[in-house]
Amino acid sequence: MSVYDLTGRKALVTGGARGLGAGMAEALARAGAAVVIGDVQEELGKATADALRESGATAGFVSLDVTEDASWESAVSQTIAELGGLDIVVNNAGVEISGLVVDLDPADVRRMLEVNVLGTALGVKHAFRAMRPDGPAGSGGAVVNISSVAATIPFPGIAGYAATKSAVDRLTRVAALESGKLGYGVRVNCVYPGLVPTDMGAKLAADMVTLGLWPSAEAAVGDVIGLTPLGRLGEVADMADAVVFLASDGARFITGAGLPVDGGMGM
Numbered sequence: 001m002s003v004y005d006l007t008g009r010k011a012l013v014t015g016g017a018r019g020l021g022a023g024m025a026e027a028l029a030r031a032g033a034a035v036v037i038g039d040v041q042e043e044l045g046k047a048t049a050d051a052l053r054e055s056g057a058t059a060g061f062v063s064l065d066v067t068e069d070a071s072w073e074s075a076v077s078q079t080i081a082e083l084g085g086l087d088i089v090v091n092n093a094g095v096e097i098s099g100l101v102v103d104l105d106p107a108d109v110r111r112m113l114e115v116n117v118l119g120t121a122l123g124v125k126h127a128f129r130a131m132r133p134d135g136p137a138g139s140g141g142a143v144v145n146i147s148s149v150a151a152t153i154p155f156p157g158i159a160g161y162a163a164t165k166s167a168v169d170r171l172t173r174v175a176a177l178e179s180g181k182l183g184y185g186v187r188v189n190c191v192y193p194g195l196v197p198t199d200m201g202a203k204l205a206a207d208m209v210t211l212g213l214w215p216s217a218e219a220a221v222g223d224v225i226g227l228t229p230l231g232r233l234g235e236v237a238d239m240a241d242a243v244v245f246l247a248s249d250g251a252r253f254i255t256g257a258g259l260p261v262d263g264g265m266g267m
Contacts, residue, residue, distance in 0.1 A: 006032040010033065010034050010085045011034070011247070013037055016092065017037060024243045026240065028247065034083045035060075037062070062075040067122070077136075087141040091145045091168075093119055112164045124143055124188065142188075145190040149265055173256045189254060189255060191246065193238075196235065205221050233263075234261065
């Protein structure tokens with residue numbers, strides 16, 4: 001059996017209704033895991049779970065606002081009840097609001113802090129409580145947090161977003177250390193995705209024009225590609241396969257690490 005085979009594993013993916021999250025849920029299912037999608041977008045999330053089931057996967061949906069402690073408690077409890085356990089949590093839910101530092105909007109920064117930092121922190125909290133030896137799942141597991149290449153390079157127009165994704169990196173490392181020292185049996189790693197042409201990626205390129213940083217979205221994307229040694233944008237599958245790796249036994253001796261999946265942009 002391949003070390004990347006996730007047959008028998010149970011996973012919860014936040015922000016899994018669309019974009020990168022949907023791709024990650026699909027890749028985990030393709031590797032054999034049973035998957036629950038957690039999202040605030042109920043109609044879309046249910047449709048994504050339905051599509052996974054139609055492909056032969058075991059999949060479900062739970063309503064989850066990652067910024068609310070009680071919502072996390074309910075979502076994890078429902079996931080364990082539906083799947084019979086929990087081995088993998090992917091903290092993918094995130095928001096990006098562009099803006100120049102000189103025009104910084106406190107409400108925008110607070111929103112990114114709540115979703116990107118608090119949401120991820122609560123995800124780690126409830127993963128630990130479920131997976132540690134005295135938890136309702138109790139068999140250890142893997143947490144994969146989604147940071148960003150923005151945490152590793154300076155890029156104009158996204159100071160608040162970059163700050164929150166840098167925080168995800170630090171949170172990952174501290175959580176991994178605590179899990180190890182306290183014997184939870186949960187590995188914690190993060191991924192730094194490069195720019196992917198999802199809805200969020202397309203909006204980011206358009207925002208760069210609105211902020212006066214590039215003359216066109218095409219020029220902004222072209223410059224990103226120019227900064228990328230592999231010479232292309234990322235694809236959803238690139239990011240999803242990295243998550244599968246970190247969740248699998250192929251990464252069994254990896255914790256507290258950040259994996260760049262950016263074509264070399266952040267090196």
